[in-house]
Amino acid sequence: MFVFLSLFLLTFTLVPQVHAASSYVLPYPGVMPGNRLYVFSDFLDKARGVYVFGDIASFKYNLSQSDKYLVEAKILFEYDQYLLAVQSLEKSNSYFIKSYKNVMDAQKHNKNTEALKDKHAQAALKHVETLSGLKMSLPEIFTWEAEKSAPETIRIYELLNRALKIRQQYE
Amino acid sequence: MNNVKSIYIILAAYALFTILFSVFSYCFIDPNLIYLKKLYTGLAFTNRVEVSLFYTSFIVVFFGFYLYFLTLVHKKMLTIKLVIVIVSLSLPLLLSYPAMLSYDLFNYQATAKVTYHYAENPYLVMPIEFTNDPMLLFTRAANKYALYGPFWIALTGVPYMVSMANFIIQIFLFKLFVGLFYAGTVFLLYKLSRSFFTVIFFAMNPLVLIETFMSGHNDIVMMFFVLLGYYFMKQGKNILSAVSFVSSIFIKFSTLFLLPVWIYMYYKKVKNQKLDWDRVWVLSLISIGIIFLLSPLREEMYPWYFIWLLPFVALIRRKSISLWAAAFSGGLLMTYVPYMYTGYYITLYKIIAALLFIIIFIFLCKVFKQTI
Numbered sequence: 001m002f003v004f005l006s007l008f009l010l011t012f013t014l015v016p017q018v019h020a021a022s023s024y025v026l027p028y029p030g031v032m033p034g035n036r037l038y039v040f041s042d043f044l045d046k047a048r049g050v051y052v053f054g055d056i057a058s059f060k061y062n063l064s065q066s067d068k069y070l071v072e073a074k075i076l077f078e079y080d081q082y083l084l085a086v087q088s089l090e091k092s093n094s095y096f097i098k099s100y101k102n103v104m105d106a107q108k109h110n111k112n113t114e115a116l117k118d119k120h121a122q123a124a125l126k127h128v129e130t131l132s133g134l135k136m137s138l139p140e141i142f143t144w145e146a147e148k149s150a151p152e153t154i155r156i157y158e159l160l161n162r163a164l165k166i167r168q169q170y171e
Numbered sequence: 172m173n174n175v176k177s178i179y180i181i182l183a184a185y186a187l188f189t190i191l192f193s194v195f196s197y198c199f200i201d202p203n204l205i206y207l208k209k210l211y212t213g214l215a216f217t218n219r220v221e222v223s224l225f226y227t228s229f230i231v232v233f234f235g236f237y238l239y240f241l242t243l244v245h246k247k248m249l250t251i252k253l254v255i256v257i258v259s260l261s262l263p264l265l266l267s268y269p270a271m272l273s274y275d276l277f278n279y280q281a282t283a284k285v286t287y288h289y290a291e292n293p294y295l296v297m298p299i300e301f302t303n304d305p306m307l308l309f310t311r312a313a314n315k316y317a318l319y320g321p322f323w324i325a326l327t328g329v330p331y332m333v334s335m336a337n338f339i340i341q342i343f344l345f346k347l348f349v350g351l352f353y354a355g356t357v358f359l360l361y362k363l364s365r366s367f368f369t370v371i372f373f374a375m376n377p378l379v380l381i382e383t384f385m386s387g388h389n390d391i392v393m394m395f396f397v398l399l400g401y402y403f404m405k406q407g408k409n410i411l412s413a414v415s416f417v418s419s420i421f422i423k424f425s426t427l428f429l430l431p432v433w434i435y436m437y438y439k440k441v442k443n444q445k446l447d448w449d450r451v452w453v454l455s456l457i458s459i460g461i462i463f464l465l466s467p468l469r470e471e472m473y474p475w476y477f478i479w480l481l482p483f484v485a486l487i488r489r490k491s492i493s494l495w496a497a498a499f500s501g502g503l504l505m506t507y508v509p510y511m512y513t514g515y516y517i518t519l520y521k522i523i524a525a526l527l528f529i530i531i532f533i534f535l536c537k538v539f540k541q542t543i
Contacts, residue, residue: 051292053290054290054295056300057291057292112303115300115302
């Protein structure tokens with residue numbers, strides 16, 4: 001009985017554990033970098049940004065962009081496209097920070113921000129979950145050797161930790 | 172002399188009627204409308220039978236006046252001054268409660284508030300996202316993004332800003348604003364036809380008056396710009412015509428269906444060919460009629476959508492079409508009765524109510540040889 005219980009408890013330490021769980025849903029991946037249509041997709045996204053005004057609308061836009069680029073980064077990492085993945089991750093970070101700034105602006109303008117803060121926190125939790133999952137499956141450092149240029153060292157863990165730090169302050 | 176005296180008596184009766192109808196509309200005040208709580212009676216919810224009967228009677232009397240005014244047209248007893256007096260006598264309807272039949276005016280106000288007070292994009296942010304706003308107590312469909320074009324959103328800035336955030340003043344400013352476009356539409360119809368029949372058929376149609384002056388729908392604004400487009404085309408001002416036309420599309424997208432007609436007119440002008448305006452009105456009626464008939468696919472055939480067709484019916488001036496259009500207007504106004512009576516939206520009852528009115532109206536017009 002004691003052996004059985006010990007083995008039962010041991011399985012919990014061996015199986016990778018996810019320390020965050022969020023009901024927040026990330027979007028489906030769209031057109032990915034490398035695809036010929038990516039330029040148009042990117043342009044349309046930026047054009048949408050021009051059409052967006054107001055704190056709440058800007059928050060929704062920036063958060064949706066952060067989600068989109070996070071999903072993009074995740075898929076690119078899974079396909080070993082580390083250079084492109086890192087660029088997508090940086091964009092995701094940037095939009096995430098902007099989205100929080102929108103929440104603060106909405107608060108300054110006396111708008112009800114409870115729902116926005118809750119959504120932002122849920123998104124942060126989901127992003128942490130995704131980034132933590134990536135950290136478990138990726139190498140710490142990777143040297144990207146392009147055909148016609150000098151090799152580039154990508155400190156993946158450093159970048160992931162920075163991305164995690166940005167999200168964890170809003171959880 | 173006797174004829175003139177009787178006309179003025181009828182006009183006085185009509186003025187009294189519009190005042191009474193406006194007063195009646197306040198039976199329908201929403202219980203959550205905090206700004207008018209002192210006038211709240213709840214009669215529309217507690218005395219459904221009586222309210223439904225009164226409403227039906229009002230519609231029947233309204234059509235009685237309508238037929239009388241059309242008779243004056245046929246007897247050639249109208250002058251421009253008299254036409255202006257007749258149309259002006261409908262003004263008391265502007266003072267009616269706006270949500271007797273439809274809550275759309277509150278939605279226009281809510282969307283304007285999202286845009287101009289909260290400075291948010293109404294196509295990306297719904298009114299319901301401002302959880303503490305008192306307007307949510309009585310605004311229906313607050314969980315929708317803006318349904319209208321950006322030009323309408325821009326136009327609503329005028330009554331919104333002028334009202335200086337006073338909700339009650341805002342209601343009447345919105346109605347007055349829409350009323351100005353009604354006046355413009357009536358003026359354009361006269362300029363396009365030079366016919367008192369066209370003016371009276373449209374301007375005094377009870378559906379037009381109720382849905383414009385009472386409910387404050389923006390369909391009349393859209394039709395104003397469409398007719399302005401036709402007017403400019405007739406004047407040979409093609410660019411202004413195009414601008415007006417596009418403006419109407421950016422109010423409510425239905426007039427996109429008139430684009431083939433506009434292209435036809437433009438083609439004729441460019442080729443220096445004579446434009447048969449009767450054909451243009453018929454083609455326009457058919458084009459806009461298609462989107463009107465398809466409207467149930469999107470949501471529902473709302474009575475105020477018939478305003479899209481009525482200007483062209485008025486301009487065509489064919490007795491059979493006018494008779495059916497007048498009957499259909501009444502039928503559409505009767506579709507409100509089942510909800511008034513039961514408190515439920517039952518499509519079959521609406522169809523029955525509409526058909527009953529249409530059949531009886533046409534039958535009586537035929538029996539009494541009433542010319543439309």
